[in-house]
Amino acid sequence: MLHMRGSLQSFAGALFAAAFLLMQGPARAQDPTLAETRAIEALISSQIDAFRSDDSTRAYSFASPVLQRQFVNPETFMSMVKGGYQPVYRPKSVAFGRLREVxxxxxxxxxxxGPDGKDWTALYAVEQQPDGSWRISGCKLLDEPRVSA
Structure with missing residues (x-):
């Protein structure tokens, strides 16, 4: 049974990564505004806070509708995060870098x-909803420490 659970988590993690890599959207006509940057940082911070307190319902609420359909319910979503995204599930520290268009x-x-003291770069894809709010549409962890100039 544990093997199947691990396989499900691996599959869920692969789906999450695939959603991130396959995102396509219309090109933006302008650079992100300060208001957009602040809203997106608040969104990501709120989800990380929900992870830290094991509030699966709240963490799931910050995911885009597409991710919510992929992970069906808050418990499945949280299981995937616990299994494959420990650095954002239980970070020791968080700092925001650039918001950019990709x-x-x-x-x-x-x-x-991460909880083990290792540095990671998390790339959070976000999408604006019809009501103007922002949701997280993917996260890709890179085994890259922050580079300072």
Missing amino acids: KGNLVQEVFVV
Whole structure:
């Protein structure tokens, strides 16, 4: 049974990564505004806070509708995060980098120190909803420490 659970988590993690890599959207006509940057940072911070308190319902609420359909319910979503995204599930520290456009989508760099003390860069893809709010549409963890100039 544990093997099947691990396989399900691996499959769910692969779906999450695939959603991130396959995102396509219309090109933006302008750079992100300060208001957009603040809203997106608040969104990601709120989801990380929900992870830290094991509030699966709240964490799931910040996911885009597409991700919510893929992961069916808050418990499945949280299981995937616990299994494959420990650096954002239980970060020791979080710092925001650039918000940039990638293939017509906004991607927020987030520098995290994972629970084991290792540095990671999390790339959060976000999408604006019809009501103007923002939701997280994917996260890709890169085994890259923050580079300072």
